[in-house]
Amino acid sequence: MRPFVYQRASNSGSAVDGAIVGSSQMPGEGVQFLAGGTTLLDLMKLDVLRPKRVIDINDLGADLGAVEPAPRACGSERWCAWPMPPTIR
Amino acid sequence: MKTTKLRPGISRRQLLGSGASAAAAAPLLRTLEARAAPLETADPRTDQIAIVDLTVNERPHRLNIDPRTTLLDALREQLGLLGSKKGCDHGQCGACTVLVHGRRVLSCLTLAAAVRGPVTTIEGLADETGELHPLQQAFLEQDAFQCGYCTPGQIVSAIGCIGEGHAGTEEEIRHYMSGNLCRCGAYPNIVKAVRQAKARIERS
Numbered sequence: 001m002r003p004f005v006y007q008r009a010s011n012s013g014s015a016v017d018g019a020i021v022g023s024s025q026m027p028g029e030g031v032q033f034l035a036g037g038t039t040l041l042d043l044m045k046l047d048v049l050r051p052k053r054v055i056d057i058n059d060l061g062a063d064l065g066a067v068e069p070a071p072r073a074c075g076s077e078r079w080c081a082w083p084m085p086p087t088i089r
Numbered sequence: 090m091k092t093t094k095l096r097p098g099i100s101r102r103q104l105l106g107s108g109a110s111a112a113a114a115a116p117l118l119r120t121l122e123a124r125a126a127p128l129e130t131a132d133p134r135t136d137q138i139a140i141v142d143l144t145v146n147e148r149p150h151r152l153n154i155d156p157r158t159t160l161l162d163a164l165r166e167q168l169g170l171l172g173s174k175k176g177c178d179h180g181q182c183g184a185c186t187v188l189v190h191g192r193r194v195l196s197c198l199t200l201a202a203a204v205r206g207p208v209t210t211i212e213g214l215a216d217e218t219g220e221l222h223p224l225q226q227a228f229l230e231q232d233a234f235q236c237g238y239c240t241p242g243q244i245v246s247a248i249g250c251i252g253e254g255h256a257g258t259e260e261e262i263r264h265y266m267s268g269n270l271c272r273c274g275a276y277p278n279i280v281k282a283v284r285q286a287k288a289r290i291e292r293s
Contacts, residue, residue: 006139006156006202034203038180041159041198045179054156056203 001044008056012063015055022053033057139202145170146213152201160204161185161196172211172241176270183269186242186249193249195268211241214248223293224248227286228279235273243269247283256287 005022009015015033022031032040032051035058043049057064139156142149145168152158152167161178164170164187176184178197185197190206214222224244227233234240246269250256255265262283263276271279 001157003137004156005137006200008203034200037200037203038195038198041200042179054200056200058203058205 002047002050004044004051005053006056007053008059010059012060015057015060018053018055022055031055141202141204143168143201143204144207146210147207154201156200156202158201159197160187160189160194160199160201160208163201164196164208164210170210170212173245174238174241176238176242181270182239182242183246184239184242186246186269188245188249191249191252193246209245211245214244222248223289224251224282224286227282227289231278231282231285232275233278233282234271234275239269239271239273243271243279247279247286250283251287251290256283259284 007018009018019031019033030052032049032054034040034054034056040049040054044051137156138153139158141152141154141163143152143163144150145164150168152163154163154167158167161173161175164173165175173187173196174184175197176182178185180195180198183195185195186193187196188194188209189199189204191209214225216222221229222244224247228240228244233243243266246266247256250262250265253265256262259280262280266279266283
């Protein structure tokens, strides 16, 4: 994995500011947001993604942490038939 | 706000010894507070040491680590907790599963610096008298492993599976334990062990 600057964002504004600063320093794929990370970290280990700055947005739960119920959120019948929390149908 | 700074009192030798990468020989050593505000001028090519507070199995630790360090590597290489296993290191096998705040996570795909909340590993399951956790006991009694490499991940994952309320039927256990691979193929006995432990946990 290539070196990166790790940054924790305390609110949406600081996350966006960090991304803007990061992008201006290194345009392109320079900035990635880290939430769960299972795809991001995997691809960084494989050298597919090479962010210079990783902005951790896990403290943004108040802004981004909710799952909104929506009709037919899934496109596949089989997926929808799986056991899901009642808020997702 | 610029928060990078030289951390006094740490020699280069200590930094190298604490597991920083070979790039620690770079002329400028900087530190990065893991919970810090934006680092406008930080340069990823220069080394940074993240100061990370981790509570593992109810013990607090402060680590000075490369921000790239995964939770799995921190547990194994910094804290010497070798129970959590590195199988694929890509989140496919589940051998590295640990609990953070009681929820199962793949420690190989979690940055140590990004961990919030207490970590529980296989080493933290038995009580202080050495009595095994019901799941550990059930794995022994049901012969739920052969080589044992996947077992710490299986047991920790099974705690999550039962805690989430997804251990109702054999089919459900198989589904919600599907992130933990066992190349010896001990699945039938793993399912039996989870069912046995669930019954015991619910009785107690």
